[in-house]
Amino acid sequence: MIRFEFHEPASLEEVVALLDHYGEEAAVLAGGTALLIDMRHGERQPGHLISLWGTPQLAGLRWNGGLGIGALTTVRQMADELESVQPMRGLVEAARLLGGLQVQNVATVGGNLCKASPGADLAPPLLVLDATLRLRGPGGERTTPLEGFLTGPDRTDLRPAEVLTEIEVPELPPQTGTSFLKVMRRHAVDCSIVAVAACVSLAEDGETASQVRIALGAAAPAPFRAKRAEELLTGAILKPSLAREAARLARDEARPISDVRASAEYRQMLVEALVERAVLLAAERAKAAQERQ
């Protein structure tokens, strides 16, 4: 039977204090869409839910050179507010493909990351944006890169009684384009079989890629950056043949599993196909950004 005490503290300090007090017995309630399902399946049985909704300041976007995304921002809110911010297109596309609208309206950015599903759709686009996480715990505040924070299926580097408060995206170079591609078993509302995000920034000459980042989802125990593929492309002109070669490298970096959705082999084929496309699409968007200036 699902039974818990519900707490909705009015300050972040209190949130942390309660998490600290109840320890393993406590779970954070953000959107709750994943948590409630886990509780129904018996995978999590917290005796105490600590709601973050008493601290609504944790939601919202804040621009200060870079972008700060409050952890409690709903997926929908984030997508709507970033709709016209061209360099963030990949992140917006990922948000729009995260379940149906009913889920997007309730699920939060922070929740998607902290649930740490290997296919967490917001992880790849935030990884390629080089996101950093701001966390608050009993010892105070710390920041840590998103890269390395997701350590395995449903596992993160979150320390005891720690809460994710904000996701920071550093300012992007002027000629930057991002993309996000996801293959599912149907045309909407599904976990990724494989997801790929890419971020390409062009140098002043408008041709050379000064920075290329590629992240894969559902292709390993946690979403990760395909560094070898990135290395090949950084400083190069992104011709299709080079993108294809990078895609092959990315395929070899992936460590997908076979599960009820797909086989490991198929996932590897998808990584290859999607990385090539995602990189070229991001490059195309970077070019378009340049042309707008």
Place this chain on the structure above:
Amino acid sequence: MRVVGRRLPRLDALAKVKGEYIYGMDFNLEGQLYGKVVRSTQPHARLLEVDAKEARAMRGVRAVLTGAELSGPLMPGVVWDQPLLAFDRVRYVGEPIAAVAAISPELADEAARRITVRYDPLPALFDPQISMQDGAPLLHESWASYKAEAGLVRQGNVCCHAALHHGDIERGFATADFVFEDSFSTESVHQSHVEPRVAIGAVCADGLVTVYSNTQLPYWARTNVAHAMSLPEGDVRIVLLGIGGAFGSKLYPQLEPLVALLARKAGRPVRMVTPLEEELAAGLPRLPSRVTLKTGVKKDGTLVARQARLILDTGAYAGSGPEIASVCILVLAGPYRTPHVQLDAYAVHTNKTNFGAFRGPGGPQANFALESHLDMVAERIGLDALEFRLRNIVEEGDQAANGQVLKGVGLRECLEKAAAAIEWGKPAGPNRGKGLACGWWTTTGGLSGSRARLDVGGKIVVTVGTQEIGTGAIMGGVPLVVAERMGVPLEDVRIVVADTATGPWDFGSQGSRTLFNVGRAALLACDELETRVKTLAEKILEAPADQLELRDGGVVVRASPEERVPLAKLAELDTRGELQGRGQSYPDPVAHDQARMTSCLYPAFHYPSFHCHAAEVEVDPGTGEVTVLRYAAAHDVGRAVNPNLVEGQIHGGVAQGIGMALMEEIVYQDGRVINNNWTDYKLPTMADVPDVQAIIVEHLSEAGPFGAKGLGESPVIEPPGALANAIARAAGVRITSLPITAERILMALKGESSAARPRR
């Protein structure tokens, strides 16, 4: 015609859009307890002990039932092989072993968890090809002693071997210019009705039983409840609740006998709902199939011979397997002229849930195989797929393979129109392809009764004995038929769905039979009502009955219509309650050649419908993903009583067909379903189904209401074949197994065999 043929609103639409319609899920009885089924965790085992002591002792638990105390019992069916609750052996994961009733759903869950079961595992069989071999362990050791339908050929793990042989197959192949053989397979798919299965049982002081249920077959539920409780059927009343989708799943009385028994034991009503994860794991989804087809054909494309060997996995118990094997035979015969046919279908046991009737049972499995195979044959001999079919399809008056004479054959028109709708002759672009599939299907007969009376205010009240399952047959079709017949506006027709104590007997809402049979019965009831109405009107209008006519809510003198008496007035004057009628529809069995068939429980298609689907798809060569660009489905429905309803059936069936073709599959691992939830069992969303073009073709049936034929099932039959054929052209690879997932396509494109996945 005045109302038949028009897009008029259904009688239940208003309640449904306002959220006021009462479904099984919405119905509760005061003081009810909540039931829960305890299910086997083993695919095949001896049941050593079912220990319910702890559960019985729990506070709030009011009744516990086990198979041991009931000794089963073995429930009625084509083969009486399945106990209501397992008592000595379990044969599939999910098989019911015990049931509890408690004062809250959570307590019932808890009590169920506290029932401990000890098993002695037995070797389990998951592949019907293995379980049908000599020497395979018997899943039913006493199979020979089971009561079974006469004429059924069965042996050991094969609970039915149905066959149709006509002509001389070897001579056929010898005289053919080419002989081709191909094999196909399909997996199980689940009906996935959005409303769960629900039943509430109540027993009153005198022992009479009432079960409220969202069943499609009230009288079959009654038979089962009576049998389980050792009561005469007349002591059991089934009350029909609203149904939120069924598609064959709610034919089976899985809950009704249990809630009745629990209610009797507990002395209080008991409510049970089958939660989705149990429904997907232990419901009655579509039978998986493996079929090998061999065709002999002349070089000009004339079909000479067809041989088929079809193996259906019927799961642990016979259920609908034998009937479905027989139906498959007719689908494999196809609407094609073929002088020599040898068709064999086997329904074989395995240690999985006993699969059952899902809309058009056997249809898509057999049609996918036949239509894919024929496309492959056409391609090999260099003929266009449409042209090949047009050369071989049956025409009016032809005999089908079972010897039945075909009337109302609208197939040519369906083929031509569906093909034209996707511009068949025009080549599709790169990575795109067009495909088609055609077929035929039945309008099931069986008894339906109806009563009609002229009520105060001039309303025609029609009572029927089976429920609206969503197709609109009862709440959209029958009212139009009655309104047309009685000359009244639609607003003056009322439909009452009666329970089994107060209503006319009905074979149920199934098998594409509902509008045809309930409509016919209603028309016959209206015939009697009209006679009596005119008898009364004669006196008032002072004209003989044969000069009178029903028109615009009254009776008029045909030659001088200003002489009129409104029906409302007649109702007022009917002090003796005579203005009523009753009718029964029981279509004659279709004449066919019994000598050609053995063990075929379903030997002929009544008033058959004919159909053709045409699809255009695009395949992404890098990922294998399929997009359905265009889809046209032409159906000969006899008469479209209400085009909205007809189109709705076609759109919806195509969507389910897209699901079966591209994404749906119940995945087994060591006898356990591992994707029993809607996160992992994917249903088509709005993004997966294009604006399907429904093409209505009308070749009247002799007997249906205003010429209508059945339609409810046929639209799910052709999509897998049409899509498989389109994908073969778009991608250049032929996939012979369903579902045709993007993975299968990409693997085939890269020349790799089907990938290793968790299986069986």
Place this chain on the structure above:
Amino acid sequence: MTRMAILLNVNGEEFPLDVEPHRTLLEVLREDLSLKGTKANCQEGECGACTVMVDGLAVNACLYLAVRADRKRIVTIEGLVGKDGLHPLQEAFVRHGGVQCGYCTPGFIVSAAALLQANPHPSEDELAQALVGNICRCTGYVAIRQAVRSVAGSQEAGS
């Protein structure tokens, strides 16, 4: 088990309730307030039959705790009335044959109403995006799209 006092504003009416924190908005609507129009099945946000509006946004009530709905504006199918007793979407679903078994219908109509309130003239893509979280097993979605399209862009769409 501590009950919590909440105030639910449902279809414009206020209901003070004491609920246990584990209860979902779906359960409270159907069982405590006898508003059976919102439907239940999958309990995991996959089918959308339980869609209600919370502060104008479509959510799955099966995954929304009742205690979170405290003081929020909740609209269910029962609250979608128009000038003549029917919301234009309800009327359109009837007219276009968008209702067969009808079990998914309340969820669809609420999702569509939420869409049109915020975006009276959605593109085809926006329409699909707003409705892919609702599963229908009967209609194949064709008549549902027609019904929603017919209301979108009309004068009454934003009401």
